[in-house]
Amino acid sequence: MIRLRMLTTLVEAMRADLRRPHPFAYERIGFLCCKQSRVPSGYLLLGYRYVAIEDDRYLRDKSVGARFDATAIRTGMQLALTEEASVFHVHIHEHAGLPRMSRVDAREMQQLMPCFVNVCPERLHGALVMSVDQAYARVWGTALDTSGVDVSRITSVGDGIKVLS
Amino acid sequence: MTDQYTRQSFLGSKSAELLQNATIAIVGLGGGGSHVAQQLAHVGIGRVLLFDPDRLELSNLNRLIGGTAADVGARAEKVEIARRMFVAINPAAEVHTYAVQWQLAADALREADVVISCLDSYAARQDLEVSVRRFLTPLIDIGMDVHLVNEQPHMTGQVILSVPGGPCFRCLGFLTDENLRQEAELYGAAGGRPQVVWSNGVLASVAVGLVVELLTGWQRRRFRAEYLHFDANEHVITHSPRLEYAPKQCTHFAADFVGEPVL
Numbered sequence: 022m023i024r025l026r027m028l029t030t031l032v033e034a035m036r037a038d039l040r041r042p043h044p045f046a047y048e049r050i051g052f053l054c055c056k057q058s059r060v061p062s063g064y065l066l067l068g069y070r071y072v073a074i075e076d077d078r079y080l081r082d083k084s085v086g087a088r089f090d091a092t093a094i095r096t097g098m099q100l101a102l103t104e105e106a107s108v109f110h111v112h113i114h115e116h117a118g119l120p121r122m123s124r125v126d127a128r129e130m131q132q133l134m135p136c137f138v139n140v141c142p143e144r145l146h147g148a149l150v151m152s153v154d155q156a157y158a159r160v161w162g163t164a165l166d167t168s169g170v171d172v173s174r175i176t177s178v179g180d181g182i183k184v185l186s
Numbered sequence: 187m188t189d190q191y192t193r194q195s196f197l198g199s200k201s202a203e204l205l206q207n208a209t210i211a212i213v214g215l216g217g218g219g220s221h222v223a224q225q226l227a228h229v230g231i232g233r234v235l236l237f238d239p240d241r242l243e244l245s246n247l248n249r250l251i252g253g254t255a256a257d258v259g260a261r262a263e264k265v266e267i268a269r270r271m272f273v274a275i276n277p278a279a280e281v282h283t284y285a286v287q288w289q290l291a292a293d294a295l296r297e298a299d300v301v302i303s304c305l306d307s308y309a310a311r312q313d314l315e316v317s318v319r320r321f322l323t324p325l326i327d328i329g330m331d332v333h334l335v336n337e338q339p340h341m342t343g344q345v346i347l348s349v350p351g352g353p354c355f356r357c358l359g360f361l362t363d364e365n366l367r368q369e370a371e372l373y374g375a376a377g378g379r380p381q382v383v384w385s386n387g388v389l390a391s392v393a394v395g396l397v398v399e400l401l402t403g404w405q406r407r408r409f410r411a412e413y414l415h416f417d418a419n420e421h422v423i424t425h426s427p428r429l430e431y432a433p434k435q436c437t438h439f440a441a442d443f444v445g446e447p448v449l
Contacts, residue, residue, distance in 0.1 A: 024297070026321070026322045026323075027322065028322060028350060028351050028441060029351075030351055030441070031441075056444050056445025056446070057445070058293070058296055058321070058445055058446055059293060060293055060294065060296050060297045061282075061293060061294050061297065062297060065296050065297065065321065067321060067322055067444040067445050068444075069441070069442040069444045069445075070442055174207070176299065178322050178323070178324060178349065178350055178351070179349065179350075179351055179352075179410065180407075180408040180409060180410065181399070181400050181401070181403045181408075181409075182208075182299055182300070182324065182400050182401055183403075184204060184207070
């Protein structure tokens, strides 16, 4: 079982950033850094920092909601390497309820995740899809199936405990 | 929602599911923790982690819920007494017991959505809060003591909620260098602290109420901390004024102070 836990203030900061309009991209993207711990039932991931992708790191590509350049990918890889962090690619689907990864998301993550796993193979890395009130996450790692594993429970802690997934 | 929980359906349409899917840890299964365990079983918590290295003694029977004279004879582990009580009320629950100091099973404690501290000393509370804050886990502390006021026993207690990001026990003035120092000076000389079943029950009930509120949000209240003072002689619970003067954000634990310490 894989759990992801973070402060509600961090979740709110991510949502606020991801909902800002971009000059040309349909969506925004960021990276969530997590510390990873082993627990008897599996893994516990603790979100501690969100890094927004700068406006000029986006590429014009109408086939996807947002595409970023190699510098942005290196930013994520650097976070994994130097902070020994589990790094999540984060974006938002503008609806209420439980979000899912689109086919485009799934395809893109299959290409992106090996970058993070290769620089920091001791950690799980993943994709976090937020909605306006819930979230979905999937992780990849050397010990996991190549198609990734769903995060079982995502919670935010602040004014109460919100179960996001 | 099953018939078992229809009388608490006002907690919200998803409350039974939220409580069923939650993991709650109780550290200390004595007079306070045993009450907490019993009530968590009744409200429908689906998974509990019970930590206590001690076995039942005759002097515990005045207050330990679920304990029997036969358990004293058998020197039963307190966690096993709590487990037996929990599954008798809620057979579907997943109960994990750790008959050791919680530090020796710290990886298990990390799974908890909420930790309830039913420990005796300030130092032990400090150790527990430092650990659970690193894993972004709300901590609820309950405790009581008896002091002589004008040569009359006066029972007091507290229920404190410490939520990561919000004020901690030190921010709230509950833990201070002075009370830790005084406790250290008395180490080994304090003897058994006075404890009675009814005041422990009040404090445990308030703690369980906070757990249910944290998980279900049924009051739609926004709160980052709670500090309730119990005057057990007068049977009155009040908000501690310390809550009003505490900083809104913790000044002792940084928000990115998470995960296992790197040594």
